[in-house]
Amino acid sequence: MTTIWGLPAHALLVHAIVVLAPLTAVLEILCGFWPAARRRLVWLVVALAGTTTILTPITTDAGEWLKDQRRVVSPILQEHAERGDWMIYFSAALLVVALALAALHWLESRSDTPRKAITVVVAIVALVVGVSSIVTVARIGHSGAESVWGGR
Template sequence: MLEEFMGIPAHPFLVHAAVVFIPLLALTAVGYAFVPFVRPHLRWVLGLLAVATPLAALMAKLSGDRFLARLESRNRVSPEYVPRLAEHQDLGTTTLYATLLLGVLALVLVFLVKPKGAAAPATTGDAEPGSAPAAAKGSPVLTVVLGVLSLAAAGFALYYVFRTGDTGAKAVWEGQ
């Protein structure tokens, strides 16, 4: 795990990827779910963000754990400061889980809610010529359910990334 970058703890650098990617994933997933005409343009972007964002959150979490362990091993944390850092660490864990949930839902959206005009699988049988099967377009009910779940997961992830960042910033700026 990357612990330092040019002599500076890696956590402050890696956190910025999560802080940027989580809101991007949230907005892209909600847009993909509820705005059909953007789906062809956002499909690959959403798929890439759904994979990269949880990885960014994981890297931020792991580097934060290492940073805290390093501070504690060097006795650089006063006892009254530990609860603030523990709260920040717990919120970081929740942010990681929220981001994983949002990433999984985003991937489900990409695979189950196809953009209009997406290539339909070849069918045999009674389908009318020129009409795409219902499975290729995605069920409207499935789309709404996944949209609502994605909206909830996006709100959850945004709330926790904000809370985590706020507690981390206050810990740094208000001091030990």
């Protein structure tokens, strides 16, 4: 996908990632540490993580196409593209955490007290993956903005 209604697809799709990835991360952290949130939001979190994982390679492919349209690729644009290529790993990690939260939810529905160690591990992994994903999205976005607007 290269354009949507005549606009570069990357410019439109990137906004979905910029919203969905941090939203998914925050909800995963919330669900990891608060069982009531997990009971209410776990399937939304799985859907958001799945959507983010699907949109990430589409967005990076559209970004590569857009970069290839440039005659000169600045170092900051190259850095943005390289950072963007890493987002798929963070999106996949968000999906794995969402599935772990769903499994934890399922275990909780089968018994009153799942093993405390499992709950703690899932919460900590959700925190680490969530924070690192938010930071990564911010770093990718910052380098992208710098490549477009930095010299102005």
